[in-house]
Amino acid sequence: xxxxxxxxxxxxxxxxxxxxxxxxxxxxxxxxxxxxxxxxxxxxxxxxxxxxxxxxxxxxxxxxxxxxxxxxxxxxxxxxxxxxxxxxxxxxxxxxxxxxxxxxxxxxxxxxxxxxxxxxxxxxxxxxxxxxxxxxxxxxxxxxxxxxxxxxxxxxxxxxxxxxxxxxxxxxxxxxxxxxxxxxxxxxxxxxxxxxxxxxxxxxxxxxxxxxxxxxxxxxxxxxxxxxxxxxxxxxxxxxxxxxxxxxxxxxxxxxxxxxxxxxxxxxxxxxxxxxxxxxxxxxxxxxxxxxxxxxxxxxxxxxxxxxxxxxxx
Amino acid sequence: xxxxxxxxxxxxxxxxxxxxxxxxxxxxxxxxxxxxxxxxxxxxxxxxxxxxxxxxxxxxxxxxxxxxxxxxxxxxxxxxxxxxxxxxxxxxxxxxxxxxxxxxxxxxxxxxxxxxxxxxxxxxxxxxxxxxxxxxxxxxxxxxxxxxxxxxxxxxxxxxxxxxxxxxxxxxxxxxxxxxxxxxxxxxxxxxxxxxxxxxxxxxxxxxxxxxxxxxxxxxxxxxxxxxxxxxxxxxxxxxxxxxxxxxxxxxxxxxxxxxxxxxxxxxxxxxxxxxxxxxxxxxxxxxxxxxxxxxxxxxxxxxxxxxxxxxxx
Numbered sequence: 001x002x003x004x005x006x007x008x009x010x011x012x013x014x015x016x017x018x019x020x021x022x023x024x025x026x027x028x029x030x031x032x033x034x035x036x037x038x039x040x041x042x043x044x045x046x047x048x049x050x051x052x053x054x055x056x057x058x059x060x061x062x063x064x065x066x067x068x069x070x071x072x073x074x075x076x077x078x079x080x081x082x083x084x085x086x087x088x089x090x091x092x093x094x095x096x097x098x099x100x101x102x103x104x105x106x107x108x109x110x111x112x113x114x115x116x117x118x119x120x121x122x123x124x125x126x127x128x129x130x131x132x133x134x135x136x137x138x139x140x141x142x143x144x145x146x147x148x149x150x151x152x153x154x155x156x157x158x159x160x161x162x163x164x165x166x167x168x169x170x171x172x173x174x175x176x177x178x179x180x181x182x183x184x185x186x187x188x189x190x191x192x193x194x195x196x197x198x199x200x201x202x203x204x205x206x207x208x209x210x211x212x213x214x215x216x217x218x219x220x221x222x223x224x225x226x227x228x229x230x231x232x233x234x235x236x237x238x239x240x241x242x243x244x245x246x247x248x249x250x251x252x253x254x255x256x257x258x259x260x261x262x263x264x265x266x267x268x269x270x271x272x273x274x275x276x277x278x279x280x281x282x283x284x285x286x287x288x289x290x291x292x293x294x295x296x297x298x299x300x301x302x303x304x305x306x307x308x309x310x311x312x313x314x
Numbered sequence: 315x316x317x318x319x320x321x322x323x324x325x326x327x328x329x330x331x332x333x334x335x336x337x338x339x340x341x342x343x344x345x346x347x348x349x350x351x352x353x354x355x356x357x358x359x360x361x362x363x364x365x366x367x368x369x370x371x372x373x374x375x376x377x378x379x380x381x382x383x384x385x386x387x388x389x390x391x392x393x394x395x396x397x398x399x400x401x402x403x404x405x406x407x408x409x410x411x412x413x414x415x416x417x418x419x420x421x422x423x424x425x426x427x428x429x430x431x432x433x434x435x436x437x438x439x440x441x442x443x444x445x446x447x448x449x450x451x452x453x454x455x456x457x458x459x460x461x462x463x464x465x466x467x468x469x470x471x472x473x474x475x476x477x478x479x480x481x482x483x484x485x486x487x488x489x490x491x492x493x494x495x496x497x498x499x500x501x502x503x504x505x506x507x508x509x510x511x512x513x514x515x516x517x518x519x520x521x522x523x524x525x526x527x528x529x530x531x532x533x534x535x536x537x538x539x540x541x542x543x544x545x546x547x548x549x550x551x552x553x554x555x556x557x558x559x560x561x562x563x564x565x566x567x568x569x570x571x572x573x574x575x576x577x578x579x580x581x582x583x584x585x586x587x588x589x590x591x592x593x594x595x596x597x598x599x600x601x602x603x604x605x606x607x608x609x610x611x612x613x614x615x616x617x618x619x620x621x622x623x624x625x626x627x628x
Contacts, residue, residue: 018600022461136601138452138459145452145622147336270607286332287450287618288609293584295602304601308459 004028004070008051009078010299011104016044022307027070035065073101080192084108095123102309104131106204113211128309133205136301137294139280148213153254156280158205160296161189161196162249167274175234198228199260202251206258227261246272318342318384322365323392324613325418330358336621341384349379387415394506398422409437416623418445418616420518427525442623447519450615451608453594462527467568470594472519474610475503475510476563481588489548512542513574516565520572541575560586
């Protein structure tokens, strides 16, 4: 397929890097400032060099670029930046032009889920968004396999950076500010660190899961409670440890409600995953509980989720 | 869809029980002896009562029954019984009649994988077999999502009964024969216990994974080494425990080879899952390692995998 990639963060860059290996040609690559396009395929290496050295990608305006030839719009605008209205308009243009779209940008799905699904109904193309939840872990496609009406709850550790911080706080007995600085030095956090640690990223993913699970005639889910990890003290961590417990930032979707917050769990529980990993538990009506977990490997994990969605378009 | 269910073991019975809940009608239900059919839908409760009390299902011969009206053949012949040639012929008949088939019977896929795929090429219908690997855990569809050529290895604990025995041997310090008798009393083992404990079930699943991963122009995988758990002594278990290790029956597919045998692993490793559960690790080229695990809940887990395949047919 000919891909138009929007977004030059970790995910967009990874999609560009891996595209050829997955059988695709990048005909357009854009960030918020500018775009480069070539119907025969752009020079990906040169584009990535430009991004890394802070140069502009090309001479074209991003908003004009989507008129260029491509088959699938890859909407990989970085999650902690980006504007959902701009992204939504771009998706609408793509579908109205008879193209498909694959999305990793979470906010537009979390906030405009029904509008996005309506775009699909009104046009021939599809919008797939498996890459908005769980990175490389196939959460939405697994739920879809069981049938959304046979799922009773979904919960998990959905943000690897936050989990890195919490599991370091447990193992190193260092306080939050210290580990946060370390995580920033290691490049574990998104550019906007509050996006991870205040629970925003987890909340967006849970909202998408809740919308995906909701029956068509239902109003949206009842409400969202979000608490991040920024107020967890090292003394609270110490107390937990003395009882054989640990703290994880858990997002949960159950009974039409979404809750995100730090939770005390047993050190041996499946959810007590360590490091920059994620895990999702899916409670099913008829076949018990499934656990799916993966490792965050830069933008590559989400990029492979995008390729999986593209494969399902055809 | 109208389902023709062949096989009245745990899986076939579960499919019959749950069919209505998943939006399907059972128009035919057969075991190896006889069949009952009704184009409007059979009385499932009566059929299950007949099975439980050892009565015959109906007046029809099983081999004549597949001429009756249905959309999808559900080939759920019990794995530790059944004859792959009979099953293969039934699948061929179904496809030649323009129907689809969904299979949980493992041996026919493990031994005649290319012939099965050829049936699909020669006919309009499809044969889906996600239910042959991992029960409710979506192993093959997850591999398919990443693309088979982006997977470097697959390994795991694939037989819940064997895992129940091994984890009981570890925790209870009882010997193999004792725990085996307990597992039989609890109904954890298949009718033919050697099917689980000698590694046959794990080997069949690994063969199917290996065939699924193989490139079209490759000959079949190089060979299979199979060792079961029947020779593990309680002293070996004791020695492992002293070193913080445990024993699990691991099936692995890597570098075109299949190996099944007891392996020493750390008590804290993801593969050291306890009880009647299964876990599969998928090593990917670009997005690290995925872990998928589930609980075996009688035939229900495999039944939901069958419903997932049916949903993907249309």
